[in-house]
Amino acid sequence: MAAIAVALLASALAGCGLGAGPQASDTELLVSKDFGAQPIVQTDQPKTGGSDTVMRLLQRNAPKVTTRFGGGFVQSIDGVSGGTSGGRPVDWFFYVNGIQADKGATSIKVHQGDRVWWDHHDWGVTDDVPAVVGSFPEPFVHGIDGRRLPTRVECVEPQSDACQAVADKLADLGQVAARGGVGNSFVVDTLRILVGPWKALRGESTAKLLEKGPGTSGVFAKPAADGRSITLLDQDGRATRTLGAGTGLIAATKVKDAKDQVSDPVWIVTGTDDAGVLAATAALDEGALNGHFAVAISGGRPIGLPDRGQ
Amino acid sequence: MRYRRRASPLHAARAVAGGAWCAALAAAALAAEHPIVLLGLALIVLAGAGGAGVAREVGRVALWMVPWALAIAVINMVVVRQGFTILARLGEIPPFGQVDLTLEALVYGSLFGLRLLTVAAAFAVFTVAVDPDDLLRVLRRASVRSALAATLATRLVPVLAADAQRIEEARRCRADQGGEGAAARLAVLRAVAGGAMDRALDVAATLEVRGYGSAKRGVRSGRPWSRHDQAFLASAVAIVALTLAARLVPLASFDPYPEITGAGVGEALALTAAFALCALLPFAGRRGIAP
Numbered sequence: 001m002a003a004i005a006v007a008l009l010a011s012a013l014a015g016c017g018l019g020a021g022p023q024a025s026d027t028e029l030l031v032s033k034d035f036g037a038q039p040i041v042q043t044d045q046p047k048t049g050g051s052d053t054v055m056r057l058l059q060r061n062a063p064k065v066t067t068r069f070g071g072g073f074v075q076s077i078d079g080v081s082g083g084t085s086g087g088r089p090v091d092w093f094f095y096v097n098g099i100q101a102d103k104g105a106t107s108i109k110v111h112q113g114d115r116v117w118w119d120h121h122d123w124g125v126t127d128d129v130p131a132v133v134g135s136f137p138e139p140f141v142h143g144i145d146g147r148r149l150p151t152r153v154e155c156v157e158p159q160s161d162a163c164q165a166v167a168d169k170l171a172d173l174g175q176v177a178a179r180g181g182v183g184n185s186f187v188v189d190t191l192r193i194l195v196g197p198w199k200a201l202r203g204e205s206t207a208k209l210l211e212k213g214p215g216t217s218g219v220f221a222k223p224a225a226d227g228r229s230i231t232l233l234d235q236d237g238r239a240t241r242t243l244g245a246g247t248g249l250i251a252a253t254k255v256k257d258a259k260d261q262v263s264d265p266v267w268i269v270t271g272t273d274d275a276g277v278l279a280a281t282a283a284l285d286e287g288a289l290n291g292h293f294a295v296a297i298s299g300g301r302p303i304g305l306p307d308r309g310q
Numbered sequence: 311m312r313y314r315r316r317a318s319p320l321h322a323a324r325a326v327a328g329g330a331w332c333a334a335l336a337a338a339a340l341a342a343e344h345p346i347v348l349l350g351l352a353l354i355v356l357a358g359a360g361g362a363g364v365a366r367e368v369g370r371v372a373l374w375m376v377p378w379a380l381a382i383a384v385i386n387m388v389v390v391r392q393g394f395t396i397l398a399r400l401g402e403i404p405p406f407g408q409v410d411l412t413l414e415a416l417v418y419g420s421l422f423g424l425r426l427l428t429v430a431a432a433f434a435v436f437t438v439a440v441d442p443d444d445l446l447r448v449l450r451r452a453s454v455r456s457a458l459a460a461t462l463a464t465r466l467v468p469v470l471a472a473d474a475q476r477i478e479e480a481r482r483c484r485a486d487q488g489g490e491g492a493a494a495r496l497a498v499l500r501a502v503a504g505g506a507m508d509r510a511l512d513v514a515a516t517l518e519v520r521g522y523g524s525a526k527r528g529v530r531s532g533r534p535w536s537r538h539d540q541a542f543l544a545s546a547v548a549i550v551a552l553t554l555a556a557r558l559v560p561l562a563s564f565d566p567y568p569e570i571t572g573a574g575v576g577e578a579l580a581l582t583a584a585f586a587l588c589a590l591l592p593f594a595g596r597r598g599i600a601p
Binding site for chain 1: 397
């Protein structure tokens with residue numbers, strides 16, 4: 001009992017002190033509209049201060065930030081405000097290293113290398129997009145809440161070129177990832193990347209959320225059950241186009257276990273066939289993913305999701 | 311703390327004018343943003359209380375409000391997460407998360423506390439310097455029964471206070487001094503509360519016998535507006551106009567979040583001086599102030 005009390009006290013005192021404390025470096029800030037389609041602020045050298053929270057980082061770098069509920073929630077940035085737009089509910093959401101936060105922006109500390117993304121979007125279809133791919137190479141490099149997590153690449157065929165390519169890309173980032181077959185276990189404190197054709201991946205407990213649509217997975221694309229096509233959805237959840245052979249998909253989501261505990265983010269690198277998986281693997285880089293919630297790849301060209309039909 | 315007619319311009323003014331003056335100062339304090347203006351308004355209210363000869367009573371209220379103002383400042387600093395200038399980090403405190411004490415939150419909380427103190431002081435002036443009977447006569451023109459109920463309530467409070475004092479003296483006259491501590495005070499309170507019921511029944515019976523149930527709306531007093539009436543009403547109008555102008559232009563603006571920004575000291579002092587001029591000028595006229 002005493003040991004627990006001492007541990008709790010030590011953890012509480014760990015962040016204590018006078019003054020602003022140490023400053024997080026190498027942070028990046030993106031402020032955008034419509035699921036990343038329209039950047040408002042994008043900087044890889046934001047102004048930072050000691051012990052900055054996500055809210056302070058935003059207020060230091062974005063124009064005209066107004067808040068509500070005692071400063072805990074963002075109401076508007078640069079005149080773009082939450083509420084309703086054209087009869088649809090819209091609001092500001094934020095992601096740290098590609099992960100939707102479960103706390104307010106004033107309660108989350110910014111750590112070294114964090115990528116903070118504020119996006120104003122329609123949440124008529126879902127207000128829960130648990131993870132996005134647009135902050136790549138995060139969360140693999142700096143992890144979650146200042147803690148780097150081990151990464152596991154789970155492939156349908158661990159010896160395949162696609163699996164090797166994903167592992168190599170992570171290695172280039174300085175991240176040595178374990179490789180293995182696709183597991184169905186609920187893995188705690190591990191970032192997982194599932195690689196393989198959709199037909200083979202769809203049985204996995206997290207991946208199968210994608211077939212249920214954005215309301216469940218937060219991903220605005222629905223692979224067909226037979227794995228032969230992927231239907232892209234717009235922000236209203238309507239199908240805009242259905243892409244066939246050679247189509248790839250990179251998305252991230254989370255799943256809850258039986259005890260309602262939410263998993264760490266699971267990335268899914270998949271496709272309608274081997275060519276689609278290879279196309280998705282090739283697109284697994286910062287240039288293709290930056291500022292997108294999820295990405296479909298068709299004809300070697302990345303398409304940001306939700307689809308805008310362009 | 312109760313109204314007593316004294317030889318002061320504010321006491322000489324009719325209740326509508328005096329009440330408007332106090333309410334205008336309270337409204338100005340609620341609308342003020344800049345700390346210099348807010349501090350100035352607090353001093354103006356205290357100076358007005360001095361001019362009305364009620365500085366002691368109002369000062370007591372202001373002193374009583376100081377701990378509350380400090381508590382508000384501290385609570386705001388602990389609860390609010392806004393502000394860039396971190397004074398101290400308290401670490402992760404569940405369920406609040408990262409708790410940082412910021413200068414901006416302290417300033418905002420202090421201003422809020424000062425605002426509360428100023429408003430309380432303004433209404434303390436109202437309580438001791440504005441004739442409640444005169445005010446109720448005015449209200450009677452709007453609603454007879456409400457005015458009657460308010461009159462009875464304001465009259466009963468000092469009566470009950472006098473009752474309590476008499477019962478307390480009687481208690482101490484007993485051989486055993488009627489006990490000590492909380493139990494003795496509770497006995498007095500019980501006696502006063504029981505007496506209040508009896509008095510209320512007596513008052514109700516008297517009102518019924520005298521036919522107050524069919525009372526009609528009051529008529530205008532016809533009393534001409536004195537120089538003090540006009541001066542305090544004009545002062546109230548000027549304070550309200552200045553408050554609105556300061557908000558609309560804006561003058562002496564101040565925003566503590568996320569970083570302390572505000573108008574210069576000169577602008578704030580000028581606005582404070584204008585408020586002081588408008589509010590305190592009616593106290594210059596000393597003719598006809600005797601009760």
